[in-house]
Amino acid sequence: MPDQPEPLESYEEGRAIAPTGAGGASDLATAEGETLEQSPSAASGGRAPGGPLGTGTDKKPRSLWSDAWRDLRRNPIFIISSLVILFLVVISIWPQLIASGDPLDCDLSKAQEGSQPGHPFGFNGQGCDVYTRTVYGARTSVTVGVLATLGVAVLGSILGGLAGFFGGAWDGVLSRITDVFFAIPVVLGGLVLLSVVTSSTVWPVIGFMVLLGWPQLSRIARGSVITAKQNDYVQAARALGASNSRMMLRHITPNAIAPVIVVATIALGTYIALEATLSYLGVGLKPPTVSWGIDISSASQYIRNAPHMLLWPAGALAITVLAFIMLGDAVRDALDPKLR
Amino acid sequence: MGRYVIRRLLQMIPVFFGATLLIFLMVNVMGDPIAGLCGDRQCDPATAAQLEKEFGLDKPVWQQYLTYMGNVFTGDFGTAFNGQPVTELMASAFPVTIRLTIVAIFFEIVIGITLGVVTGLKRGRPVDTSVLLLTLVVLSVPTFVTGLLVQLLLGVKWGWIKPAVSPEATFSELIVPGLVLASVSLAYVTRLTRTSIAENKRADYVRTAVAKGLPRRRVISRHLLRNSLIPVVTFIGADVGALMGGAIVTERIFNIHGVGYQLYQGIVRQNTQTVVGFVTILVLVFLLANLLVDLLYAVLDPRIRYA
Numbered sequence: 001m002p003d004q005p006e007p008l009e010s011y012e013e014g015r016a017i018a019p020t021g022a023g024g025a026s027d028l029a030t031a032e033g034e035t036l037e038q039s040p041s042a043a044s045g046g047r048a049p050g051g052p053l054g055t056g057t058d059k060k061p062r063s064l065w066s067d068a069w070r071d072l073r074r075n076p077i078f079i080i081s082s083l084v085i086l087f088l089v090v091i092s093i094w095p096q097l098i099a100s101g102d103p104l105d106c107d108l109s110k111a112q113e114g115s116q117p118g119h120p121f122g123f124n125g126q127g128c129d130v131y132t133r134t135v136y137g138a139r140t141s142v143t144v145g146v147l148a149t150l151g152v153a154v155l156g157s158i159l160g161g162l163a164g165f166f167g168g169a170w171d172g173v174l175s176r177i178t179d180v181f182f183a184i185p186v187v188l189g190g191l192v193l194l195s196v197v198t199s200s201t202v203w204p205v206i207g208f209m210v211l212l213g214w215p216q217l218s219r220i221a222r223g224s225v226i227t228a229k230q231n232d233y234v235q236a237a238r239a240l241g242a243s244n245s246r247m248m249l250r251h252i253t254p255n256a257i258a259p260v261i262v263v264a265t266i267a268l269g270t271y272i273a274l275e276a277t278l279s280y281l282g283v284g285l286k287p288p289t290v291s292w293g294i295d296i297s298s299a300s301q302y303i304r305n306a307p308h309m310l311l312w313p314a315g316a317l318a319i320t321v322l323a324f325i326m327l328g329d330a331v332r333d334a335l336d337p338k339l340r
Numbered sequence: 341m342g343r344y345v346i347r348r349l350l351q352m353i354p355v356f357f358g359a360t361l362l363i364f365l366m367v368n369v370m371g372d373p374i375a376g377l378c379g380d381r382q383c384d385p386a387t388a389a390q391l392e393k394e395f396g397l398d399k400p401v402w403q404q405y406l407t408y409m410g411n412v413f414t415g416d417f418g419t420a421f422n423g424q425p426v427t428e429l430m431a432s433a434f435p436v437t438i439r440l441t442i443v444a445i446f447f448e449i450v451i452g453i454t455l456g457v458v459t460g461l462k463r464g465r466p467v468d469t470s471v472l473l474l475t476l477v478v479l480s481v482p483t484f485v486t487g488l489l490v491q492l493l494l495g496v497k498w499g500w501i502k503p504a505v506s507p508e509a510t511f512s513e514l515i516v517p518g519l520v521l522a523s524v525s526l527a528y529v530t531r532l533t534r535t536s537i538a539e540n541k542r543a544d545y546v547r548t549a550v551a552k553g554l555p556r557r558r559v560i561s562r563h564l565l566r567n568s569l570i571p572v573v574t575f576i577g578a579d580v581g582a583l584m585g586g587a588i589v590t591e592r593i594f595n596i597h598g599v600g601y602q603l604y605q606g607i608v609r610q611n612t613q614t615v616v617g618f619v620t621i622l623v624l625v626f627l628l629a630n631l632l633v634d635l636l637y638a639v640l641d642p643r644i645r646y647a
Contacts, residue, residue: 188586
């Protein structure tokens with residue numbers, strides 16, 4: 001909407017961090033990305049002519065990405081959070097590496113018992129081993145988080161990017177559609193939508209997150225593409241007769257994708273938390289799926305007698321979410337030239 | 341100003357109808373609005389057909405939506421599963437949730453902005469680092485875990501508060517639930533204020549104010565804070581709607597009979613009229629809160645003029 005007067009623009013900017021109702025954390029993601037929207041172009045524009053400052057073997061001029069990578073390698077927060085995430089991915093693929101038991105193997109006579117040799121985290125209300133279930137729960141959470149983020153990122157950045165690039169009527173329609181989705185609180189939408197689904201697989205949950213999550217990323221992608229589009233090199237490419245697809249793929253995408261990556265990383269953590277919240281409300285995943293949300297939900301009834309049943313899966317959940325938020329934070333700091 | 345407000349109100353109309361239609365479709369097309377009326381048993385076909393005719397569910401969906409919206413604008417939100425009019429439920433639920441939201445917003449403003457200003461002014465110092473770490477921890481623990489733990493520690497173990505809130509839900513009872521509800525947004529307001537203050541601290545107008553010899557307190561409150569609060573106000577205003585909708589979890593933990601509780605009951609008992617009615621109002625609140633925020637911009641930033 002380039003022809004709109006000043007106040008409306010500030011309105012759009014303001015609304016870009018409108019809460020999604022997920023409880024604020026996913027709003028964090030949105031605004032963390034916002035500070036980046038100006039940066040990639042500025043960074044690559046300012047750095048690329050900086051000449052052959054490249055480190056070591058490659059003689060190419062340093063790009064935004066190699067610069068960011070140099071920063072990241074020295075950032076302890078990045079190293080710690082990536083190690084945590086790597087560990088989570090490994091145990092979600094091969095949980096038997098560190099847990100020998102079966103998460104569905106339960107013995108009622110041991111229900112609610114505390115820690116004992118061989119069962120460091122104790123037993124839950126059904127007498128299942130909390131340690132094994134916590135380890136196996138990582139798989140569900142990581143699957144939901146990764147797939148939902150991929151879906152949201154692909155759908156959101158394509159729709160938002162196209163709207164930002166072409167502008168016009170399609171942009172107006174898309175902006176109104178995102179407004180509609182923003183007006184529905186996420187937890188509420190999840191309750192309404194998922195309460196009618198009977199499937200017990202992870203797919204309805206992922207589908208719901210993609211459905212209500214894409215407007216957030218499309219808004220980021222749109223803003224970022226509009227900023228990148230105005231750069232001189234894009235005008236130059238247009239003047240040289242480059243096609244739309246070439247301009248989009250070669251010139252705009254590499255310079256507009258940084259905020260999307262940052263927001264998506266932070267959003268990944270919040271999707272994991274959202275899955276647990278929905279499972280707690282009884283509409284997310286359902287047993288026999290092993291998930292932290294389900295375990296926390298069932299443990300909440302016994303919290304007075306056996307808090308350990310709740311604390312271990314909740315701790316695992318918090319560490320996972322924290323790792324993704326910190327990773328996104330570190331990447332943003334590395335990509336943001338203002339903070340250099 | 342007047343024209344701007346009118347244009348914004350006009351822009352709200354499609355969003356309002358879009359959002360309510362979306363919820364209406366989710367509930368009525370994907371769910372089964374009749375199922376809840378027969379209790380836990382399956383409705384027999386004759387009763388189901390009779391009920392469908394009675395509620396007009398045999399008509400096309402768009403017609404149902406129009407009828408529903410027509411009723412809403414005349415103040416008829418239908419009846420809940422127990423025969424109570426939905427408007428009555430709203431009259432009892434909304435005051436409670438509004439009180440809860442006020443408490444939450446209060447904490448966001450007072451604690452969030454104070455912490456944000458302190459950390460923003462002392463960027464890189466130990467205070468800053470520890471508060472920043474604390475906000476990260478708060479952000480990463482989901483609200484329902486925070487709520488359960490707070491309830492266990494303060495309510496059950498130490499006995500500082502009553503673990504469940506009475507139906508009256510007075511302000512004093514809502515302090516702890518309000519804090520839990522606000523926790524995530526509070527951490528976010530802190531980070532937002534901090535970034536904003538830290539950025540503006542180096543601005544020319546702050547240097548000018550200091551050079552003029554203004555007292556530090558006045559520089560911070562009049563020059564720095566006013567300019568740094570714009571993004572924070574946006575967030576808090578938009579958060580009003582989100583807090584009211586997001587209170588489902590908090591209200592469930594502390595047994596507060598507010599909007600979230602009624603909505604949850606409506607969803608569990610598959611009562612479409614309760615769900616759609618409450619969501620309609622929530623969407624309206626959200627849109628109005630956003631409008632208010634945009635108008636507040638002009639107060640905070642005189643450069644913005646509404647034509």
